[in-house]
Amino acid sequence: MIEVVELVKEFRKPQPTTGRLAGVRQLWAPRRTVRAVDQVGFAVERGEIVGYLGANGAGKSTTIKMLTGIVVPTSGTVTVNGLVPWANRKKHAYNIGVVFGQKTQLWFDLPLRVSLETIRDLYRIGAADYVSRIDEFDEVLQIKDFMDTPIRSLSLGQRMRGDLAGAMLHRPQVLYLDEPTVGLDVVAKQALRDFIAEQNRVHSTTVMITTHDMDDIEQLCRRIVLIDRGRVVYDGDLSSLKRRYLPFREVVITPGANADTAYIGAKHADRLENADGTISLRFDPERTSAAAVIAQAASTADIADLHVNEPKLEDVVRLIYAEAER
Amino acid sequence: MIRLGSTNALFFRANLALSMVSVALQTVLLVTVWRAVYSGHGQVAGINEADAVSYAVIAMLLWHIALPWQLSSIPDRVREGTVATDLIRPIGVVGQSLLQAVGATVGAIPGVMVGLAVAFAFGGLEPPASTGALGGFLLTAALGWSIAAMLNIAVSMVAFWTTDTRGPFYIYRAVASFASGALIPLWFMPTWLRPLLDALPFGLQVFAPLQLWHGQEPIGRLWAVLATQLAWLAAAAAIVALVSWRALRKVVINGG
Amino acid sequence: MADLLRDFRILLRVAWLTELEHKANFFISVIGALAFNAGQLLFIGVLLNAFGSIAGWTPAEVMVLFGIRMASHSMYAFFFRRVIDVDLVVHTGEFDRYLLRPTSPFLQLLTRRFNLQQFGDVIVAAAILAVALPKASITWHPLLALWLVIAIGAGGMLEGALQLARGALAFRLQNTQSLTALIDTVFGTYGNFPLQIFGTLGSILFTVVLPLAFVGWIPAAIVTGRTDSLWFPTWLAWLSPAVGVAGMAAAIFFFTRQSRHYSSPGS
Structure with a gap:
């Protein structure tokens, strides 16, 4: 489903300056190249749930952004369901759902209902499918409790449930989750995990998740890809990872x-x-x-x-x- | 906070370079337009071509340096809710905004230098009428800057009552840029408009300092201008103080 | 194309609903835009009042030029104004979600908000044209009227194209906001003059390098029959709307190319 080969992303950043008039001297600071993702490669089969782990700044989010087509890599190839994300952007959009824990993909000032309806229209989801999917999502996520509340007034837990519903509404084959459970309470975390597990089980949705919450991994992931300073340092199942490091x-x-x-x-x-x-x-x-x-x-x-x-x-x-x- | 303001203006080197090019281009355009408009006219409203061109350039530069025409950061802070903590800080939200304005002005200086150089190269710059005139210009321009900065803050404070500040600010900016004489010297204004323009504080920000530069006597001479400027400054400061006091109460009440 | 129109409608609805959330600002926004444009009108008015004519054009002809410039600016403001938000969208990472949805990121940018001030621009432009056109001696012909409408639309596209190309720089440079202000000022102030005022060299520059000529001067010269002021043959002036359309197409292409350099914020 997902094929990643020798993926590299480099950024150019100004050298930080310190001391007197640092702000002014910053203007002439030399630029340097930073390699955020370095020769990353892996393949994910349909229906797998993969935990993509690494310390902050290890290159997790950058990888996810390349897989989703947001960022174009410096070199290397990615194909998701046969499509190159940044080249076949529109077609690829139908195949994937994305949830960022840090920022919502929904329309901030408007009720959740309007966001979901807009997604329905943009993805050309039929009216009957829409109703049945909302019903299905509501069973685990209980989104109907806050359908008419503007996103900005939702609690973080509600917002994440809304975002997840928005990301899965068009029934994508691949779901990317970037730090989905940060800052959530135990109940909300569990609802999210249950939902992800169920989508995976019922619809064979392929899931790729980055998280710092080990319960997310223990409960959801059969496979771990570990990245450190832009390089894959481990790719395998959870128990061998434990064996290797503990x-x-x-x-x-x-x-x-x-x-x-x-x-x-x-x-x-x-x-x-x-x-x-x-x-x-x-x-x-x-x-x-x-x-x-x-x-x-x-x-x-x-x-x-x-x-x-x-x-x-x-x-x-x-x-x-x-x-x-x- | 000064550093913050000037860093914002200076930090992005592309922006700095662009703003210098922008001022240079506008200087050239101004000189050309005013010369062309004057072609075939000796004096209009008692002003000759050289004076009009020089006025236009310096007015534009004053406009550039003293009136950045940007809202202070107050609206952003109100929207993000950080204003509540700002209000209780020792330096206060007004002080922070003022220091940011100072910083922005410092950041605009390179552009002004470029503008002066270009205008000089095109022969579009008349020297001040006398040393005294230069002194009067600098003094009144500085006071004019203070009035503008205060008024900017006062208008920014609309943010405490409405979420969209662009509308009120557009009105303010339109009135201020026209009535200050930054676009057109107030000499050319129809006579029936003059009493109204003289009653507003904006002419004291650009037109009055430039009159002094050109050796003209503003109404009531230098001392009257200074007195009026100080009165306006006090009035603007009083408005800001009053509004921030009201705003503080409002924020506190909102916060429960 | 039909798909794109449908997406446009869908996105416009969300933008409009978002704006209704802040409906208290509607009137103040419109009045703000009116005041801003009134300032430009006063500028020209005072100048004409003091100097009579400008570069050989009568006050009526200059006002036609001003009206056409305002009209094409309001076309720009109505459809393309949000292109000035590219910096914001790139720096906050809002662009992420444009790239994740199955429709044009450019379209999503244009519809990120529905700018109410646009109505102020339209009102001013319509009022000025309504007053200025009858005063100038124009020999009307249906085709001329049609051409004028097209030229105004193309002028709006050209202004949008320049701002979009400027915005596209934001993918690689951190801040180019002062260029936005420059384009606004140059179009807003100098676009209102018959460009022969800048001399032959200046009017060539404003046609070829910084294409100010297309948003007012050329259409006004055609409509008022003052093509003697142009530095190129009249038949070329008739073709001028093509520049706006081509400019917009090129700007969208440039924007799409530059968006490949988007480095989404946050790690």
């Missing part, structure tokens, strides 16, 4: 009241004593199993409680970003 798992043991904990600690597991009296055993799942670690602990001491910590994507991303900063 190679250990952890068993946390709460010893019994008078247990002698001195001998807890299996082969291939690092023992850490926590401040609250619990003991963490870190192990590499390739070399030993959780069962072996637990069995060893249980055979040497009295155990009151234990649990296994699954690696969190958040930790993975934090790790990768920390690496990027260095």
